[in-house]
Amino acid sequence: MCHASAVANASGAGIVLDNYTSLKVYVTNNYLLNSIVQNGSVPAMPLNAAKLDACTINKIAAWINRGALNN
Numbered sequence: 001m002c003h004a005s006a007v008a009n010a011s012g013a014g015i016v017l018d019n020y021t022s023l024k025v026y027v028t029n030n031y032l033l034n035s036i037v038q039n040g041s042v043p044a045m046p047l048n049a050a051k052l053d054a055c056t057i058n059k060i061a062a063w064i065n066r067g068a069l070n071n
Helices: 005-011 020-028 031-037 054-065
Strands: none
Touching: 020 031, 031 054
16 A cells, blocks of 8 residues: 555655544545545645546545545
């Protein structure tokens, strides 16, 4: 996983998404959704790969809109 603690820190990006507490930060500041929607406001993710399909993006957006619960 690219955003696991050891890999993220080794790559220099430092964006750790392997636990809910870390992930919630990127949800709250809209970085997560902006990166997967690839709207140009933040670096596009996944890096060097095809954009996620609309269904997957919609599921993530719906989860965020419901409060990004830790479930």
